[in-house]
Amino acid sequence: MKSLAETGLLDSPAEEGFDRITRLAQKLFGVSAASVALIAQDRQFLKSVVGDLNVNTPRAESFCSHTILTPNTLVIEDAQQDDRFSNNPLVLGQPNIRFYAGEPLQGPGGHNIGTLCIIDDVPRTFSEEQKQVLQDLAAIAQREINVRTDLKNGAKIQQAHLPGNSPSLPGYSISACSRPAGDLSGDFHDWHLHNGRLRFTLADVMGKGTGPAILTATVRAGLRATADREPSEALTAVSEELLSNLARTESFVTAFHAELDPATGIVRYADAGHGLAHHVTAGSAITRLSTLNAPLGIMPGMQWHTHSLTLNHGDSLIIPSDGVLELLNEDLKELATALQLLPASTDVATDLNRLALSPGASTDDVTVLILRRN
Structure with a gap:
């Protein structure tokens, strides 16, 4: 949680740098929604979102809270057939998630703090080529996080002087x-x-x-x-x-x-x-x-x-x-x-x-x- 706090991104307003990435992800993959999600202690906050998703979601219901536990891309081709998610309220009700793919994003110190993710309301397959495209987009989102974190730290140092x-x-x-x-x-x-x-x-x-x-x-x-x-x-x-x-x-x-x-x-x-x-x-x-x-x-x-x-x-x-x-x-x-x-x-x-x-x-x-x- 300290790593996330150091970025200053939690509960911050939408920014074009992130919104451009989620718009591109949604168009490239033709999915119902895409987001940059940040995982706090008890909730998920969407820094950027395209599609009908709530900005704040309980962490216990968040797919992205599973993604940050691994260094790899998490792909769920059909959530109804996955024991981890089949009874999830986001699968049983709105936004009726069936497909999910998420790539971890890191904060200071290399700790996973969130994801770039895409979701759809129908099952989908996800190829290695598509996975690489999602990873490339996540690398752009990661640079946005790094730049903002560096600026925040620089501002603290400047204020101290x-x-x-x-x-x-x-x-x-x-x-x-x-x-x-x-x-x-x-x-x-x-x-x-x-x-x-x-x-x-x-x-x-x-x-x-x-x-x-x-x-x-x-x-x-x-x-x-x-x-x-x-x-x-x-x-x-x-x-x-x-x-x-x-x-x-x-x-x-x-x-x-x-x-x-x-x-x-x-x-x-x-x-x-x-x-x-x-x-x-x-x-x-x-x-x-x-x-x-x-x-x-x-x-x-x-x-x-x-x-x-x-x-x-x-x-x-x-x-x-x-x-x-x-x-x-x-x-x-x-x-x-x-x-x-x-x-x-x-x-x-x-x-x-x-x-x-x-x-x-x-x-x-x-x-x-x-x-x-x-």
Whole structure:
């Protein structure tokens, strides 16, 4: 059961990747139904189904619960003539199963967790050639399971690398909220204290999925390793380090990287093509910190510049990713209006989720970092 739980598939919504396989199986074999079935402790759950089958069935009645006990294809050519199934409610009543063929599917660690199966309401013979076709389709379903499991595990690792509680910094607070478009995010935020100063970053790797997620970890590690340098010098060093990787993936990284001196409120920052950070004063005046500097990884020899601003008491520095701008119809004025409200927010995560679930919801990763001087 642990292996099944690790996939995150039990009781999850239908997905086209699996539905395509069951549709193909039903058409290829000309049967009444096909499904990707997952076997839980007390029931069978159909992740994908074509035909008139219940999504949930007691495990005791499930044909697939027999299939997962063997590494081989289970074929029942006539269930009424098989002592194991002749009195099964699914044979005696709807869906009147007479023929069944199932191929085991595995979860993490190689444990059988379910099947790709086909059924019909009339007896059938099943040749070795047909068995091979079912095995080939099951291999495709198995890849779908493996990819989703890898993404779930990758998301857990990525979450573990995000900063935890904000550092103790009397007079200031820093917080962030992130909503990936999928399991893995191309956005990242980070903060840590270095020699009594707060270093913080929001970066966005172009694209979504595994590749950008790997690059976010590399960028974060590079910026942490250059904490003793000016923000602009840190960006230069990381860009040169990443140049070949970014070129191979045809990607680039926008980033806002900064350092706060808590004693003075001075923030020294460098912006690599991000251009969405906003300074909100205690009186709610808002200024966007635009930039002419390019993203990281565009070409060798690029230079970035360090700028500064002062956070007075009651001021905030708010840095959204471009997924937030997408939520607001790519309108910078709408973005400024929305960000003006965040310094007074008592629950940034709720406010961001409200935006994320709006009618024009973004298909991009969405992240916001807020530094306040109380």
